[in-house]
Amino acid sequence: MSIAVSHDAGAKWDWPFQKGDGVVKVLDYEDHFEVGLEAHNFLPNEIDVKNIGEFLEIHMAHTTKDDKFGSITRSITRCYRLPAGTDPTTIKSSLDGSGILHITGNKKK
Numbered sequence: 001m002s003i004a005v006s007h008d009a010g011a012k013w014d015w016p017f018q019k020g021d022g023v024v025k026v027l028d029y030e031d032h033f034e035v036g037l038e039a040h041n042f043l044p045n046e047i048d049v050k051n052i053g054e055f056l057e058i059h060m061a062h063t064t065k066d067d068k069f070g071s072i073t074r075s076i077t078r079c080y081r082l083p084a085g086t087d088p089t090t091i092k093s094s095l096d097g098s099g100i101l102h103i104t105g106n107k108k109k
Contacts, residue, residue, distance in 0.1 A: 026083065032090075032106045033083045040099035041074055047101060051088040056080050056103070083107075 027034040039047060039060060048059045061075035082088070082105065090106035 028083045030107065031109075032104060033086060035103050037101045037103070038099060039095060039101040042095075042099075044095045047093075047095060049091070049093040049101075049103060051082075051091055052079070054082055056082055056091070058101070058103075 024035060024037055037058070042060045042062060046060055046062045048057075050057045050059075057077065057079045059075075059077045062073070064071045064073045066072075082091075085107040086105045087108045088105070091103065092105070093101060093103045095101050
């Protein structure tokens with residue numbers, strides 16, 4: 001007997017630092033949205049989150065760091081369409097101690 005496999009058809013963002021399959025799930029609720037992105041290689045002052053119209057731009061970069069093998073530079077910029085009805089003035093971001101960048105925003109009423 002087969003058992004049906006259910007799935008959540010919610011929005012997904014492609015993100016390069018996510019463990020596993022490289023996809024980040026956006027939790028899109030009636031009154032707000034939430035997303036968590038891995039950003040382990042960056043400090044809070046190296047992350048810039050901007051609202052540009054109906055898009056969210058996330059830029060992460062750090063200066064060149066030298067080690068015994070050479071120099072390392074990382075820079076990533078990603079743009080995502082905000083969930084429908086998001087009030088751009090309510091968007092907030094924070095980097096937790098585990099290196100996860102949390103982005104939230106409320107929906108217009």
